[in-house]
Amino acid sequence: MKIAILGGTGNIGKGFALRLSHKHELTIGSRNIEKAKASAAEYNEILKKYGSNNRIEGTDNKTAAQNADVVLLAIRYENIPSIIELINPILDKQIIVSVVVPMAKDRCYINQDSSPLKIPVSPEDYNANYFCYSTPPAGSAAQEIAMLLPEGIELVSSFHNVPANTLANLDMELDYDIGVCGNSMHSKSIVSDLVRGIPNLRPLDVGPIETSAMVESLTPLMINIASRNQMKNLGIKFV
Numbered sequence: 001m002k003i004a005i006l007g008g009t010g011n012i013g014k015g016f017a018l019r020l021s022h023k024h025e026l027t028i029g030s031r032n033i034e035k036a037k038a039s040a041a042e043y044n045e046i047l048k049k050y051g052s053n054n055r056i057e058g059t060d061n062k063t064a065a066q067n068a069d070v071v072l073l074a075i076r077y078e079n080i081p082s083i084i085e086l087i088n089p090i091l092d093k094q095i096i097v098s099v100v101v102p103m104a105k106d107r108c109y110i111n112q113d114s115s116p117l118k119i120p121v122s123p124e125d126y127n128a129n130y131f132c133y134s135t136p137p138a139g140s141a142a143q144e145i146a147m148l149l150p151e152g153i154e155l156v157s158s159f160h161n162v163p164a165n166t167l168a169n170l171d172m173e174l175d176y177d178i179g180v181c182g183n184s185m186h187s188k189s190i191v192s193d194l195v196r197g198i199p200n201l202r203p204l205d206v207g208p209i210e211t212s213a214m215v216e217s218l219t220p221l222m223i224n225i226a227s228r229n230q231m232k233n234l235g236i237k238f239v
């Protein structure tokens with residue numbers, strides 16, 4: 001399968017490129033073709049050290065998306081509209097995968113004045129560093145993206161709860177469950193196969209695209225727990 005990772009030069013894009021390249025043809029996209037080629041060369045060096053001859057290619061985001069079966073959006077929420085605008089004219093039968101989590105720091109709801117419960121918050125905790133899920137107007141990042149895509153282009157929302165550093169470290173074994181949300185069973189099964197292709201990741205069907213907010217919002221929860229409890233490489237596992 002031909003997979004394009006838009007924003008493939010970034011934190012999570014690197015891990016996806018490294019982990020998916022052993023079974024698929026990987027191209028990473030960037031706004032800057034030279035940057036994409038440099039990142040691809042860096043990833044290929046890493047693969048070589050692990051004994052793999054697989055080649056990752058680098059190009060601009062639009063060309064990467066044009067030639068792909070699956071287009072993974074490894075881009076921050078605020079940059080999504082410009083990327084979708086860029087690729088919309090060339091979308092045909094590609095499956096779009098969103099890993100996007102809209103998050104904010106220090107702008108969460110809990111506020112001593114506005115809390116209806118008047119929960120006492122200690123001064124140390126109040127305004128302390130933590131992340132919250134920034135619910136987009138449509139309900140989730142995936143629903144926002146669905147509204148921007150041309151009719152007939154299938155969207156799957158997945159991989160939100162995998163930490164980038166863990167994914168990109170090929171010495172680390174992953175042992176996580178991966179929620180898969182979408183309205184098409186066909187495209188969900190293709191993305192579930194991508195998940196299964198990474199050892200010890202288990203895809204779990206979560207429901208239609210409307211369920212994505214629940215999965216997206218687990219990521220800031222995980223980050224807060226990790227940072228407050230000195231835990232590393234947290235992921236989600238249903239037991």
Ligand SMILES: NC(=O)c1ccc[n+]([C@@H]2O[C@H](COP(=O)([O-])OP(=O)(O)OC[C@H]3O[C@@H](n4cnc5c(N)ncnc54)[C@H](OP(=O)(O)O)[C@@H]3O)[C@@H](O)[C@H]2O)c1
Binds near residue numbers: 009073082
């Ligand atoms: N990091 C994680 O652990 C993690 C885990 C799960 C999900 N996610 C989600 O994955 C997505 C990417 O996260 P990340 O941490 O990998 O992000 P990132 O490294 O900050 O950015 C990814 C790429 O976005 C591109 N970019 C930057 N500004 C842009 C703009 N104005 N327009 C278009 N592209 C732009 C850059 O590529 P070029 O400069 O090469 O164009 C950059 O390498 C986010 O939506 C995040 O919520 C991240």
